[in-house]
Amino acid sequence: MMAGMNRFRIILALALALPALSQQTPVEAEKWEYCMVSAAYANLVSPGQKEVEATLAVCYAESAGCRKRTFVARAPASGSDPLAYSPALTDVTAKALADLGAEGWELVSFVPQADRGFLWLGQYIMKRRKP
Secondary structure, three states: OHHHHHHHHHHHHHHHHHHHHHOOOOOOOOOEEEEEEEEEEEEEEOHHHOEEEEEEEEEEEEOOEEEEEEEEEEEEOOOOOOOOOOHHHHHHHHHHHHHHHHOOOEEEEEEOOOOOOOOOOOEEEEEEEOO
């Protein structure tokens, strides 16, 4: 009689627990959004071309294509090739990466590009969790 009572309790416990287990919401897979930082270029600007303006493009990957954002920095022109080695290129890259980091973007990969004159920047691939 005692064994039958224990079996009844186990069956009752399972009958009460199963509906609660089936009502739990499944855990959704994490969803990510991606962006690519690339296409830095520089131009001599200002009277006498004594200043370099560097521009960098960020492409936010969306199902409809690329949503673009640009960053710009200026620095004095110097050296034998002021376009290729301007501090403006370093500044614009730092500015873009700092802003993206503050927005929650994380670096996934860096793809270096060969030095092609003033188009020296590689591609930074970044991601963040979708809200």
